[in-house]
Amino acid sequence: MSADVKGLDVTIMGREFRVACPEGEQAALLESVSYLDRKMHDIRDKGKVIGVERIAIMAALNIAHEFLSTRLSGNFDIGEYKRRMISMQAQIEQAMADQDELF
Numbered sequence: 065m066s067a068d069v070k071g072l073d074v075t076i077m078g079r080e081f082r083v084a085c086p087e088g089e090q091a092a093l094l095e096s097v098s099y100l101d102r103k104m105h106d107i108r109d110k111g112k113v114i115g116v117e118r119i120a121i122m123a124a125l126n127i128a129h130e131f132l133s134t135r136l137s138g139n140f141d142i143g144e145y146k147r148r149m150i151s152m153q154a155q156i157e158q159a160m161a162d163q164d165e166l167f
Contacts, residue, residue, distance in 0.1 A: 070085055074097045107119050
């Protein structure tokens, strides 16, 4: 492992895993692990899917569907929308700062 990537021990469905994680991203990884663990437990608790591998696949499909559903009809990408909003906000703030120099 390189100096900026560390191993992190996580638990999913009661099983321990060691995963590589870039330094400074441990909190995001742990949040992802928690989300996945909840999804897998929900699927298991409904009792319709048996076996950890099948539960993992169903959770992955559900999460992929959630992710892809963030795109609205017409290929509207929410991420791109957010980036454009941030850019517009920066432009507005710059214009406001320029106005302050006038007075």
